[in-house]
Amino acid sequence: MRPTVRTARGYDDLPALLTLMTGDEKHDASATSTLEAIWVLYDRVLRVDPARPDAPERDRFLLSKGHGPMAYYAVLAAKGFIGPDDLRDFGSLDSILGYHPDRVLVPGVEIGSGSLGHGLGLAVGTALGLRTTGHPDARVVVMTGDAELEEGSNIEAIQYAARAGLHRLTAVVIDNSSASLGWPGGIASRFAVEGWSTVDVDGRDPIALERAFTTAPGDRPHAVVAHVEPKDS
């Protein structure tokens, strides 16, 4: 699926956009575990249009892992959903951009998140809703973290999604090994046993990420486990 949105800003502009939020001079990709995956989704995968952020047939990206949303905001700015100026007052009283995103405040943001374990359930409901409202091809991509998966609410959604035939649902798990107790046997197996297709991928490799998002079998929900360097490594 090709993107419908092109803007003048590209991947190389993201560090400067991140700097608007932090004031730090330099940013490289490793500053945020989600940057490549969110960029690839918005640049190569999702059918979304900043001119029509509420279009009913649009694909949905749900950032369940609401922590550390700077990469998300930078990509939204690069793609024209928000302006670079919005980034400057990140987290201040009148800013639309908090340390957790709020869908009511930010154009293009699909859910308000921050409390872990809510995105997968909302994504399942959204996917059911898109099927019911006559947009069965619209894609719902929900991003979680490996530590976020510890929340039990996730497993309810993981169990249900394949049984409900939600073929257009994709879960992206950013695995930076931040789950204190780890995931013996790997994260993908939790999805696979519940009927999802799964792929493990290098979360810093844009080409591998794009392939992981676009080459799903398509006959069941799809889980992409994107491995990045361990947190604080």
Next chain:
Amino acid sequence: MSTMIETAAATAAENQRDRFYRLLPHLLAEDDRLVAVLAEIGVGYLDPTTVAPVADRVVNVGIREQLMVGVAGGLALAGLRPIVHTFAPFLLERPFEQVKLDLGHQDVGAVLVSAGASYDWPEGGETHFGHRDVALLDLLANWTVHVPGHPDEAEALLRGAAHGSGRVYLRLAAEGNARALDTGDGRMRVLRRGTRGTVIAVGPMADRTLAATTDLDVTVLYAATVRPFDDETLRATLDAPDVVLVEPYLRDTSSAQVSRALRGVRHRVVGLGVGQQELRRYGTAHQHDSLHGLDEEGLRRAIAGFLLDGRHH
């Protein structure tokens, strides 16, 4: 009420919950914006014949109540109107954060319909008691709360909620009043006028409250909608500023609402309802009414004591 489903199918024994199950498929058939979201409870009570044409909009997620409310939030984000149903503790208490965030914080609407009321299944004990429900929703903003006292009221309030867009809680009870009293406009109705005080009977409490106050010179108001609270009718009908609340759920749930409604007026208020202490008793609903002072005799004693002697037992 011409839009009501054929009353020929109704039986004298049909309670609010029965009516809900019978009505639900018809509502879905009338409005393709509506989706029923269930977590196993109730599935077996739906008529497969009437469900069949709308089966794609009856979602049973299994015994997964967090997912049930999350799915409702997602459906609403996609432009649909979810009707979510199970027993009150599993609808509001177990997935409370989903109710707060997946509906409230997402700024979407939904209709939550509970069964079981405070102790409709007393043999089931504490795990299935739902008397905390309205108090719990009072922690959250912008919820409309309906407490119907009759199946016809439940149907009218459900129809209104289904056609709306906000967040609505409909509390269904097995027992109630002999006839429908509510007009569906969200206002309290004056059942009797008096001069020595005001007694507010909520939902299923109306008949027994009228019986308990038959020889008292008091105004009796009836509320089937408690949030938003109808300040205006309370103030407009107030004579002596002594107010008794008779609520079928946790005692004093609406006492703060009365105090707010009467701000600036020196007044007394007493709340009657289900006690907070866990009793660890089974038995019948009528026996639990007696334990909580919510039978006719208990109400008579408490109301008369408060209004006439200034004492509250």
